[in-house]
Amino acid sequence: MSATNRILPGSTIGILGGGQLGRMLALQGRAMGYRFVTLDPTPDAPCGQVADEQLVAPYDSVEEARKLATQSDVITYEFENVDADVAALLERESYVPQGSKLLFTTQHRLREKRAIEAADVKVAPYREIPTAEALREASAAFGFPCVLKTATGGYDGKGQWVLRSDSEIDEAFATLSKAGTELVLEQFIHFEREISVIAARNPDGDIRTFPVSENVHVNNILHLSIVPARITQDIAQEAERMAAQIAKQLEVVGLVAVEMFVTPDGQLYVNELAPRPHNSGHYTMEACHTSQFEQHLRAICNLPLASTALLTSVVMVNVLGQHVEPLLAMLAAEEAAGEQQPRVVPKLHLYGKQESKHNRKMGHINLLAESVEEALDWVDAAGIWQTEGIR
Numbered sequence: 001m002s003a004t005n006r007i008l009p010g011s012t013i014g015i016l017g018g019g020q021l022g023r024m025l026a027l028q029g030r031a032m033g034y035r036f037v038t039l040d041p042t043p044d045a046p047c048g049q050v051a052d053e054q055l056v057a058p059y060d061s062v063e064e065a066r067k068l069a070t071q072s073d074v075i076t077y078e079f080e081n082v083d084a085d086v087a088a089l090l091e092r093e094s095y096v097p098q099g100s101k102l103l104f105t106t107q108h109r110l111r112e113k114r115a116i117e118a119a120d121v122k123v124a125p126y127r128e129i130p131t132a133e134a135l136r137e138a139s140a141a142f143g144f145p146c147v148l149k150t151a152t153g154g155y156d157g158k159g160q161w162v163l164r165s166d167s168e169i170d171e172a173f174a175t176l177s178k179a180g181t182e183l184v185l186e187q188f189i190h191f192e193r194e195i196s197v198i199a200a201r202n203p204d205g206d207i208r209t210f211p212v213s214e215n216v217h218v219n220n221i222l223h224l225s226i227v228p229a230r231i232t233q234d235i236a237q238e239a240e241r242m243a244a245q246i247a248k249q250l251e252v253v254g255l256v257a258v259e260m261f262v263t264p265d266g267q268l269y270v271n272e273l274a275p276r277p278h279n280s281g282h283y284t285m286e287a288c289h290t291s292q293f294e295q296h297l298r299a300i301c302n303l304p305l306a307s308t309a310l311l312t313s314v315v316m317v318n319v320l321g322q323h324v325e326p327l328l329a330m331l332a333a334e335e336a337a338g339e340q341q342p343r344v345v346p347k348l349h350l351y352g353k354q355e356s357k358h359n360r361k362m363g364h365i366n367l368l369a370e371s372v373e374e375a376l377d378w379v380d381a382a383g384i385w386q387t388e389g390i391r
Contacts, residue, residue, distance in 0.1 A: 005095065005097065005203060005302050006301065006302045006303065007073050007074045007095075007300070007301035007302065007303075008301070009032055009033030009034055010033055010034070010035075011034060011035070011073035011074065011301075012034070012035040012036065012037060012052070012071060012072050012073050013025075013026075013029060013034050013035070013036050013037075013072060013073070013074055013075075013076065013297070013300075013301075014036075014037050014038070014039070014068045014069070014071065014072030014074070014075040014076070014094075015036060015037070015038040015039070015047060015051070015075075015076055015077070015078055016038075016039055016059065016065075016068070016075065016076070016077040016078065016082045016086070016087070016090075017038070017039070017040060017047070017059070017077055017078035017079050017082060018038045018039070018040025018042065018045030018046060018047040018048050018051075018054060018078075019040070019045065019046055019047060019078060019079060019351075020046050020047075020351035020353075020361065020363075021078040021079065021276060021277045022038055022040075022045075022046070022047030022051075022078040023046040023047040023049065023050055023351060023352065024277070024282075024285070024293050024349070025047075025076070025078065025277065025293050025296065025297065026038070026047055026050045026051050027050055027293075028291060028293040028294050028297065029293075029297050030050070032294065032297060034297065034301075035052050036050075036051040036052055036053075037051055037052055037053045037054070037055065037068060037071045037072060038051045038053075038054050038055070039054070039055040039057060039059070039061075039064055039065065039068050040054060040055075040056065040059075041056065041057060041058050041059065042056075043056050044354070046351045046352045046353060047078070049352050050352075053071070055067060055068055059081075059082055059083050059086065060083040060085070060086055061086075062086065062089060065086045065089060065090055066089075066093065068090070069090055069093055069094035072094065072095075073095065074095050074096075074097065074300055074301060075090055075094055075095065075096045076096070076097075076098060076254060076296070076300050077098065077103070077276065078276055078277070079276060080103060080106050080107055080274060080275055080276060081107065081153070082103065087099075087100040087103050088100040097203055097253040097254070097299075097300045097302070098252075098253050098254045098275065098300065099253065101251075102250055102251075102252060102256075102275045103275060105250065106273050106274065106275050107152055108151050108152055108182075109149055109150075109151045109152070109184050109272070110128055110151050110182060110184055112272065112273055113126055113184070115249075115250060116246060116270050116273070118249065119245050119246045119248075119249035119250065120245065120249075121242050121245060121246055121270055122267075122268065122269050122270065123269055123270050123271075124186045124187050124188075124189050124261070124269050124271070125142065125186070125187040126184050126185060126186045126187070127141075127184070127185050128182060128183070128184055129148065129173070129182075129183040129184060129185050130182075130183075131173075132169060132170055132173040132174075135148065135169050135172070135173050135183075135185060136166070136169055138185045139163055139166070139169065139185065142185065142186075142187040142188070143187075143188075144163060144164050144165055144188075145162050145163060145164050145188045146162075146163050146185055146186065146187055146188050147160055147161070147162050147163070147185070147186045147188055148160065148161045148163055148172050148173070148176055148183060148184075148185050149161075149176075149183065149184050149185075149186065150176050150179045150181050150182075150183060150184075151181045151182040151183065151184055152179070152181045152182075153179060153181065158220075159176065159179060160176075161175065161176060162188075163185075189261045189263065189269050190263065190264070191261035191262055191263055191269075192262050192263060192264045193214055193229070193230070193231060193261075193262045194214070194215045194216070194217065194259065194260070194261060194262070194271075195212050195213060195214050195215060195229050195231065195239055195259075195260050195261075195262055196212070196213050196215055196225075196257055196258060196259045196260065196278065196280040196281075197209055197210065197212055197213075197239050197240050197242070197243035197257075197258050197260070198210045198213075198243070198255055198256070198257045198258075198277075198278055198280070198281045198284075198292055199240075199243040199244050199246070199247040199252065199255070199256050199258065200247075200254070200255050200292075200295045200296065200298070200299045200305055200308075201247045201248070201251075201252045201253060201254070201256075201299060202253065202298065202299040202300075202302050202303070202304075202305060203253055203302045204302060205248075206304070206305050207244050207247050207248060207305075208295065208305040208306075208307075208308050209240040209243050209244050209308065210281060210284055210288065210292065210295075210308045211227055211228060211229075211236075211288070211308065211310045212227070212228070212229040212231065212236045212239050212240065213225040213226065213227050213229060213280045213281070213283060213316075214226040214227070214229035214230055214231065215259075215280050218385075218386060219359070221318065221320070221359060221361075222279050222280060222318055223317065223318055223385065224315055224316065224317055224318075224376075224379070225279075225280045225281075225282070225283050225315070225316040226315050226372050226375075226376070227283050227287060227310065227313065227314050227315075227316075227372070228310065228313065228372065230372070231262060232266070234266075235262060235266055235268065238268060239258075239260055239268055242258065242260070242268060242270065243256070243258040246258055246270070246273070252275065253299060253300060254275065254276070254296050254299045254300050255275070255276060255277055255278070255281075255292060255295065255296045255299065256273055256274070256275050257273065257274040257276070257277075257278030257280065257281060258270055258273055259271040259272050259273070259274075259280075276296075277292050277293055277296055278292070279318065279361075279364075280316075282316050282349070282364050282366065283314045283315075283316040283366055284308075285347070285349070285366060286311075286312075286314070286347050286366050286368055287310060287311055287312050287313075287314035287366065287368060288307075288308055288309065288310055288311060289306065289307040289308065289309050289311065290306040290307055290308055294306065295308070312368045312369070312370075313368070313369050313370060313371050313372050313374075313375065314366055314367060314368055314369070314372075314375065315366075315367045315369070315372055315375035315376060315378075315379065316364055316365070316366050316367075317364060317365050317367065317379055317385065318361055318364050319348075319350070319361070319362050319363040319364055319365055320358070320359050320360060320361060320362060321356040321357045321358050321359065321360045321362055322358050322359070323362075323384050323385065324350075324356055324362050324363070326382075326384045327348070327365070327382070327384055330382055330384065331346060331348065334346075343369060343370065343374050344367050344368070344369045344374055344375055344377075344378040345367070345368040345369070346365050346366070346367055346368075346378075347365065347366040347367075347368065348363065348364075348365045349363050349364050349365070349366070350362060350363035351363050367379070
């Protein structure tokens, strides 16, 4: 392990972005002995509540970004829509081991897909779509359904349209073209499961992968992450190999979350990347030797990467705005009942967001159990989430 650019405890870590991922990074980093300053436009942001200081400014503020640089020994980002020009400026004027190159790549679906293919990893067949006529030709080639997406700006189902017939082509193209970015059409993959693997790499090139998470989405928002994933060992090993290959080829520093589809015949296709801690990795906070947040900090600080071994079966459930009150009431009732050895141990994490809105991510709960089926039974019995058909 090289001592070059090793950032030791006691140093200050700057975070571009003040949301829940930054909050959990800072909480983990405090236990490791680091200090934190965050930049976010929302006063009293979730990360700002637990950092040493929050700079309240737009993400594209060069002046405040430079101030962040002067106060930090190393800078990271907690979401990929950070202004790439600011990230490049900080890379020149301070130490941003993640760099701006990976950010530039993953902020754009076409660049991202080409980078994944360059790593010799499969993605769903796709085409760039400059015109409605090109969309008509590509959809005829791929067949219906197929998925039209904006090249930038999409998340949680936004910026995409599932095309089911020719009659939708003109409307879909006109609607998504308003985003002012390129469009890409993807062949629809008839998948059996959605999974993800989070890989960590430090500047010395050491790589570790976390266990595969099986992910269930409801209304295009991640609902459950199930670990161990209900897939064969061969598929799990191949998914981890692919994630490690992407981390190596793209020279990732920190974390990269690799989302994949598993087809009924066991083929794997990468759907997208996220160069940061990821919602589907929250299970690691109690269920692994090392959380994704500690591993990310170890990676950007060029410390040795730690064990990612799984300690227990776990199901992570996202807690949206409409779930908070009934969940808190249920947990209070369980605590009052005083079961001495519960078969499922719930670990709740709330993000400190001031306003609870419908479908807004307010927190998550990790359900630790002897088996994922017991944890899923707890979710069903809670009656808080709409779980029909997810199993």
